[in-house]
Amino acid sequence: MSQNTLRQFNETDRLKKVIIGRWEDYCSDQSYVEIVNEEQKKGLPDAKTLIPEFQTFKQTLEEHGVEVLIPQYVGKFVYDQLTPRDIGITIGKKFVVCNMVKKSRRYEVTGIFPFINTMHGDEPSILVPDHGILLEGGDIIVDKGHIFVGISQRTNEAGFDFLKQHFGRDFNVVPVYCRSLNDGENVLHLDCAFNPVGENHALIYVDGFREMPKEIKDHYHLIEISSEEQAELATNVISLDNTTVISRDHEMCSRVNQKMRDAGIEVIELPFNGAPATGGSFRCCTLPLVRE
Incomplete structure (x- = not known):
């Protein structure tokens, strides 16, 4: 399989090519900082924490045969390029450019355009939603013939309709209603509450949903x-x-990591505390382009 052909049909297919967050130049000018979620109100991470954590993450990916790309520096008005998951999503053999809610994140995608332009796929291979369609990649999970779309603080019904219009023939597009701050929860994106792992398991935070879809109950342990x-x-x-x-190598993740091991999944634990302080961990910090 070509490393330059967009491909993602399942969340757990072998990862071959990925964009990870850019840790250099993080928050280099305080004048442009926009607090975009509740976690960031507690304080932003120090760049000295980010550097070794992301370097170790990148090295681990490469040791497992993954080609790793890092976004180009966008400019002073974008202070945070740590979580590229949200700015786009590979679905099948196409790439969807997402419409971000927060102003400071709307230009992040320009940092990955050089990579996307070299990728081949089903034409039109790049899809761009119209204005008013809110869509972020953390709310989109492609797995087992489904596209799960979180209707959340960051993705609206119009975003779901857009994906159903363009992918409904090839995938079962499933709306998943996430609970927000107004519901007494703080599920920023779907992947903070649901994430397929292994052959047929999934990590799930039940209270993060207004109602759990039948497709999740039926297809996952x-x-x-x-x-x-x-x-x-x-x-x-x-x-x-x-x-x-x-x-994460973190005390509050250890029980879940052991549960995955009990399910026959190898868990590589890495220290990762900087990016989570901004509201995103390993999935948020990766944008897969190619999965076998």
Whole structure:
């Protein structure tokens, strides 16, 4: 398979090519900082924390045969390029450019355009939603013939309709209604509450949903996590394939990591505290372009 052909049909297929967050130049000018979620109100991470964590993450991916790309520096008005998951999504053999809610994130996608332009796929291979369609990649999970779309603080009904219009013939597009701050929860994106792992397991934060879709109940053995574990993003792992994940080396993730091991999944634990302080962990910090 060509490394330059867009491909993602399952969350746990072997990862071959990925964009990860840019840790250099993070928050280099305080004048442009926009607080975009509740976690960031507690304080932003120090660049000295980010550098070794992202370097170790990149090295681990490369040791497992993954081609790793890093976004180009966009400019002073974008202070945070740590979580590229949200700015786009590979679905099948197409790439969807997402419409971001927060002003400071709307230009991030320009940092990955050089990579996207070299990728081949089904024409039109790049889809751009119209204005008013809110869509972020953390709310989109492609797996087992489904596209699960979180209707959340960051993705609206129009975003769901857009995906159904363009992918409804090839996938079952499923709306998943996430609970927000107004519901007493803080599920920013779907992947903070649901994430497939292994052959047929999934990490799940049940209280993060207004109602759990039948498609999740029927297709996965669920590993439930607590609100305290969810707060530390225990769901937000990245699958290297259907036998291996990368997860946080953190006391509030240890029980979930062991549950995955009990299910026959190898768990690579890495220290990762900087990015989670901004609201995203390993899945948020990766944008897969090619999965076998």
